[in-house]
Amino acid sequence: MKKGLRIRLYPNNKQINTLNIIFGHTRFVYNYFLDYSKNSKDYKYTNWSKMLTTLKNSDDTIFLKEADKFALQNSLKNLNRAYENFFSKRANEPVFKKKHNAQSYRTNYTNNNIVLYEKGIKLPKLGIIKCKYGKDIKDNKIINVTVKLLKSGIYEASIIYECEEKTLLKTGNSVGIDLGIRKLITTSDNDKYISDLDIDRLNKKIRKEQKRLSKRTLHSNNWNKQRRKLAKVYQYKDHYMLDTIHKATKAIVEKYDTIYMEDLDIKDLLSKQKLKIHKREMLLSSLGQITTLLKYKCERYGKELKKIERYYPSSQTCSHCGKTYRVGKSETYRCPHCKLIIDRDYNAALNILNYGLSHN
Ligand SMILES: [Zn+2]
Incomplete structure (x- = not known):
């Protein structure tokens, strides 16, 4: 069973800088492919994904390598989902993301790239960010983490993790x-x-x-x-x-x-x-x-x-x-x-x- 946990993050200045870079690059990728698909009518995620790899290796856009690779990949997935919702008439056509919108990106767990410690969380490209959380989930398997900068200026991470189903004892009451x-x-x-x-x-x-x-x-x-x-x-x-x-x-x-x-x-x-x-x-x-x-x-x-x-x-x-x-x-x-x-x-x-x- 999947569960979620929200934790407050306290990044230092260097980490805030890196977070801004990842937010920015994630937005860049989203807007780039939104623009591309609007012009080319190519809405295939697999095509975008191949193009993203090319972009990361071209001189003009090599800066994308600075960002967490999952964040960029998930940005494409988000765009893909936005189009799916649009084409099945569940939502409006996707629009360009702007800097003053809420900032966020999602990263995935693989090979210990994300670790939750007592007072910190290790995230790709960021190292250990100071954090505060109430519930201990260290024994559970993390699936992904969404990092957000809220309008209040607070940084937050939503962790999705796998946990074993617990049954409660019958009490007869x-x-x-x-x-x-x-x-x-x-x-x-x-x-x-x-x-x-x-x-x-x-x-x-x-x-x-x-x-x-x-x-x-x-x-x-x-x-x-x-x-x-x-x-x-x-x-x-x-x-x-x-x-x-x-x-x-x-x-x-x-x-x-x-x-x-x-x-x-x-x-x-x-x-x-x-x-x-x-x-x-x-x-x-x-x-x-x-x-x-x-x-x-x-x-x-x-x-x-x-x-x-x-x-x-x-x-x-x-x-x-x-x-x-x-x-x-x-x-x-x-x-x-x-x-x-x-x-x-x-x-x-x-x-x-x-x-x-x-x-x-
Ligand atoms: Zn009475």
Whole structure:
């Protein structure tokens, strides 16, 4: 099974120089063959590939040898894919790459040309670049690495590696899951994952940097600096949320064999709440990611995700006596019939579990 890992790179000045050369040569090759194919109507990758070898040995273009050879080859493959997508009407016609577009290239693993160390990664033509990563994949086989310069000025490598399929042990447990906006996940064991306070904290950070940006003169140096800073905060937000969601969904899939959740229309759920636009968007994407990742992880680890009927009133029903009562906006469910006092989301999760168990 193939997996991906993103790591932050900290190249020194010499390496930044080499990276610029590789980005530039990769772009040169892409544009050269785009131009060639437009004029000659020769769209064959194998022909381009032969021509590239010739180019690397001609005086005018011998500089191409400075670049990582896989980067150039993969640039041709990208162009080939862009044409395939265009001819099958999945995409627009490929266009020339410009210097101010996002910069990236992909290199392939062969004969130890790429090695991941504790605090560095060895890449062809670059030597060891300082890097930071959270997950140890040293025992896995690297397939390829894409090096990127992001708009925020950050260098990043996405590593694709082969890893053995892990199966999770069966636990014999089932769980109901309530998706909400205060705690994004509450389970029928009253475990809570991902707080909206995190979302508020991240939004506050973004607003602060946006405000600073609005005070700068448009296109000035300080404006550019601030724009990069804002992009960094956005990126941090995306990484942080995705990481948190990965951890939460993994924990749930490890703990339970069958997971019941409502077949929710998340947009509809959020439309009933008074929320600021940023928060609404973040909740929308986070709740969507939770659903997608739970589904994906259940399939991958041999667990079951079962959706229960959309219109079951899970938050209006008492999990103890089964009678219904309109709870309103309160965070606590107080049953007027059996006097149960319980956390609203926990009550809903219990109902989802009970409904799931009795209808399957
Ligand atoms: Zn009750």
